[in-house]
Amino acid sequence: MKEVDIRPEALLNRYLELSAEDAEQCFSGVPRQNLSCVACGSAEVCHEFEKNGFSYATCKQCGTLYQTPRPKIEAFEAFYRDSVSSRYWAEEFFPAVAEARREKILRPRAERLIRMCETYGVEVDRLVDVGAGYGILLDEWRLLRPKTHLLAIEPSSSLAGECRAKGFEVVEDIAENVTSYRDYADLVVCFEVLEHVFDPLPFIKTLAGLARPNGYVFVSTLSVDGYDIQTLWEQSNSISPPHHINFMSIEGFQLLFERAGLEVLSISTPGVLDVDIVRNAYRKNPENFISNRFLRKLMESESHAAAFQEFLSSNCLSSHAWVFARKR
Numbered sequence: 001m002k003e004v005d006i007r008p009e010a011l012l013n014r015y016l017e018l019s020a021e022d023a024e025q026c027f028s029g030v031p032r033q034n035l036s037c038v039a040c041g042s043a044e045v046c047h048e049f050e051k052n053g054f055s056y057a058t059c060k061q062c063g064t065l066y067q068t069p070r071p072k073i074e075a076f077e078a079f080y081r082d083s084v085s086s087r088y089w090a091e092e093f094f095p096a097v098a099e100a101r102r103e104k105i106l107r108p109r110a111e112r113l114i115r116m117c118e119t120y121g122v123e124v125d126r127l128v129d130v131g132a133g134y135g136i137l138l139d140e141w142r143l144l145r146p147k148t149h150l151l152a153i154e155p156s157s158s159l160a161g162e163c164r165a166k167g168f169e170v171v172e173d174i175a176e177n178v179t180s181y182r183d184y185a186d187l188v189v190c191f192e193v194l195e196h197v198f199d200p201l202p203f204i205k206t207l208a209g210l211a212r213p214n215g216y217v218f219v220s221t222l223s224v225d226g227y228d229i230q231t232l233w234e235q236s237n238s239i240s241p242p243h244h245i246n247f248m249s250i251e252g253f254q255l256l257f258e259r260a261g262l263e264v265l266s267i268s269t270p271g272v273l274d275v276d277i278v279r280n281a282y283r284k285n286p287e288n289f290i291s292n293r294f295l296r297k298l299m300e301s302e303s304h305a306a307a308f309q310e311f312l313s314s315n316c317l318s319s320h321a322w323v324f325a326r327k328r
Helices: 009-027 074-084 086-121 136-144 157-165 200-210 227-235 250-259 274-284 293-299 303-315
Strands: 045-049 055-060 066-067 127-130 149-153 169-171 185-189 212-221 263-269 320-327
Touching: 009 074, 009 136, 045 227, 055 263, 086 136, 127 136, 127 200, 136 149, 136 250, 149 303, 157 169, 169 185, 185 200, 200 212, 200 250, 227 274, 250 263, 250 320, 274 293, 293 303, 293 320
Parallel strands: 127 149, 127 185, 149 169, 185 212
Antiparallel strands: 045 055, 055 066, 212 320, 263 320
């Protein structure tokens, strides 16, 4: 898989342009407050950079990168409800790549998640997908495990409609407001949401609340320890405020989930795009890599790049992270 397969350059560039415009239009003059680390809670932080008018800091204790000072949650709620970039993603970007993502991401993801459940002896009769989007992951799970009762939690009206059209039970609300399904699921899954949420700790606690006692919680999100983010840093397209504001370190994931009352069973980084993302950045702006002769050599070799990506994925050094945990 290549980055262009799931993020065509023209669509991605337009999305990033709209995000930058929304950052100004939706958050200019909005009051902001300093936050302790969103993973471990430490107040010892180091300012790193600004992007689209948003400041980012690194936690000195666990290494998590996060946006602070942060606008209030009401500003983010209005942004996701009304912003041009959010609408563009839901109505234009994702529909254009939905089937490519099904084939290259979501089908393999469902298969890998089922294998993970088998490894830990998890019998999944009830599964909840928080932030279900278009319902494609649930669709793929249903093909593999048709007897599982599947529930989609999705706050977007249009996306909730997509899930209903696929025949899923849907709760059209944010997960924090869903009280009728507490202690319900054998497995709660949440893909690519944590990087967006205002306050990760209560959000992870919400996921845990949806799981039955001794049930399981699975989250995939972005990790600051990943090669492409570490290499490109503030130039990384993954760091795209106001959308992406939390980038946990591997240690940060461990501490965050423990604080939420979960026992972490595994943290892995099965990402496959880190090297391709950096190679694309190199091809676009080679002058940014002039001083790094080793990196330039690596980028120019297909075989070395493939082997290096496998190394990154196997050693928790990819930016795409999976966390699998059990509710105590």
